Amino acid sequence: MASSSKTEQKKMLILKSSEEEEFEIEESIAVQSGTIKNMVEDDFTLIPLPNVDTETLIKIIKYMKKHGEKTKSNEKDIEEFDKEFVKKSFTELKELVLAANYLHITSLIDLLCQAFADRIKNKSVKAIREIFGIPNDFTPEEEAEVYEQHKWAHEEGKEHIDHSAY
Amino acid sequence: MGSGISGLVDHEKLTSNNGPFETGLGDLPESCIALVLTHLDPTEICKIGRVNRTFRQASLTDLVWELKLPENYQILVKKYHLDKNLWSNSSEESRRLTKKELYARLCRPHHFGSSNNKVFWMEKDRGICVCVSWKEMKITGIEDRRYWSHISSDESRFSTIAFLKQIWWVEVEGDLEFEFPAGNYSLFFRLQLGKTSRRLGRRICTVDQVHGWNIKPVQFQLSTSNGQEATTKYYLNEPGQWIHYHVGDFVVDKYSSMPTKLKFSMTQIDCTHTKGGLCLDSLLILPTEIGPKKSRLTS
Numbered sequence: 001m002a003s004s005s006k007t008e009q010k011k012m013l014i015l016k017s018s019e020e021e022e023f024e025i026e027e028s029i030a031v032q033s034g035t036i037k038n039m040v041e042d043d044f045t046l047i048p049l050p051n052v053d054t055e056t057l058i059k060i061i062k063y064m065k066k067h068g069e070k071t072k073s074n075e076k077d078i079e080e081f082d083k084e085f086v087k088k089s090f091t092e093l094k095e096l097v098l099a100a101n102y103l104h105i106t107s108l109i110d111l112l113c114q115a116f117a118d119r120i121k122n123k124s125v126k127a128i129r130e131i132f133g134i135p136n137d138f139t140p141e142e143e144a145e146v147y148e149q150h151k152w153a154h155e156e157g158k159e160h161i162d163h164s165a166y
Numbered sequence: 167m168g169s170g171i172s173g174l175v176d177h178e179k180l181t182s183n184n185g186p187f188e189t190g191l192g193d194l195p196e197s198c199i200a201l202v203l204t205h206l207d208p209t210e211i212c213k214i215g216r217v218n219r220t221f222r223q224a225s226l227t228d229l230v231w232e233l234k235l236p237e238n239y240q241i242l243v244k245k246y247h248l249d250k251n252l253w254s255n256s257s258e259e260s261r262r263l264t265k266k267e268l269y270a271r272l273c274r275p276h277h278f279g280s281s282n283n284k285v286f287w288m289e290k291d292r293g294i295c296v297c298v299s300w301k302e303m304k305i306t307g308i309e310d311r312r313y314w315s316h317i318s319s320d321e322s323r324f325s326t327i328a329f330l331k332q333i334w335w336v337e338v339e340g341d342l343e344f345e346f347p348a349g350n351y352s353l354f355f356r357l358q359l360g361k362t363s364r365r366l367g368r369r370i371c372t373v374d375q376v377h378g379w380n381i382k383p384v385q386f387q388l389s390t391s392n393g394q395e396a397t398t399k400y401y402l403n404e405p406g407q408w409i410h411y412h413v414g415d416f417v418v419d420k421y422s423s424m425p426t427k428l429k430f431s432m433t434q435i436d437c438t439h440t441k442g443g444l445c446l447d448s449l450l451i452l453p454t455e456i457g458p459k460k461s462r463l464t465s
Binding site for chain 2: 094097098101109113114116117118120121122125128129134135136137138142143146147149150
């Protein structure tokens with residue numbers, strides 16, 4: 001950042017992971033996180049993040065640094081970065097979304113949720129349970145009820161399409 | 167409405183399944199799952215709600231469904247009483263509907279107008295569609311049985327179509343005032359050359375009365391109160407099936423709080439020849455992206 005007349009010039013913060021490892025980062029970049037921004041406003045310079053492990057924090061810092069230098073000219077570049085960024089395992093993505101949620105980084109939350117959505121689109125309920133290892137905790141009655149409620153989504157749409165196909 | 171994502175941090179809600187399942191979505195908090203769901207289309211959201219209880223709760227949250235509603239849904243709900251409690255007489259006491267319930271209601275057809283000869287519904291993600299029956303239109307000679315007759319039909323949303331036996335002067339006009347959400351719309355007349363009937367359960371179309379449509383084209387027009395206009399001409403020449411003749415498109419602006427006012431018409435008033443054998447059903451307005459691709463061009 002070029003020198004400015006503002007009082008906070010290149011102010012650095014320290015982020016501390018749950019494993020007590022510390023990382024230095026420019027405040028102007030770190031405040032992309034709403035949580036960190038709030039703490040800065042309360043005059044913190046050492047920001048403990050007990051909910052974020054080192055590995056995840058490193059990735060998040062990488063993301064914020066890339067997005068911190070966003071200009072009109074490097075939009076394509078950032079798009080490419082984002083595309084590569086989400087090419088991770090489910091576990092990694094899960095840790096990232098939990099951390100991004102905790103840190104209130106809106107653009108990252110959006111990016112990760114879209115990545116998750118893309119992966120569960122067009123998969124059957126059974127496949128989703130298997131892939132993500134989610135146990136079915138519905139009772140048979142509940143399951144039937146949910147299925148009934150689901151049907152309208154298909155049937156409503158169909159009724160109108162058929163009519164206009166005449 | 168903003169993105170509405172802030173304020174959903176919910177550390178306490180971390181589901182504690184410390185079972186053998188470790189990967190992926192299983193132990194994300196409900197609020198996170200809801201965020202993921204906002205990126206899916208409605209059918210997918212309903213499907214995902216069947217995975218487990220947390221997913222089900224997430225799939226019912228207002229946040230997810232509000233984003234799927236047309237941006238002027240509150241106006242539509244109020245004007246057409248979509249939030250009326252169907253099971254009690256006092257609509258004042260009605261429990262506030264969830265956004266998902268509102269979404270489901272919008273997807274169903276709602277008849278409106280003094281004689282319920284107009285209907286609207288929401289198609290797919292956020293598109294509002296409107297259909298206006300011929301009964302709402304001003305048709306020259308419609309009361310005269312020599313020219314036009316009214317036939318019940320199961321091929322019409324309104325269960326009735328107008329059949330033109332023979333006439334020199336075809337003039338059909340109508341207008342519509344409706345609160346379309348912002349977007350691009352296409353307008354079509356739904357017509358068929360030939361009269362349908364059923365014989366032994368099979369659909370038969372009698373075309374012997376069809377004549378006069380390949381001599382001069384029919385003119386279709388559309389205009390809006392804010393100055394948008396479209397005119398097209400078609401020769402009608404595909405008997406035996408219902409066809410949507412594309413009249414034109416119009417745009418509804420984002421910030422207009424006023425309903426859209428349209429006028430539309432269909433004319434063939436060349437008096438050197440008669441025409442007939444035409445079935446007129448309705449006018450259809452759809453968001454342009456989902457409109458039928460068929461359109462008939464003048465040869």
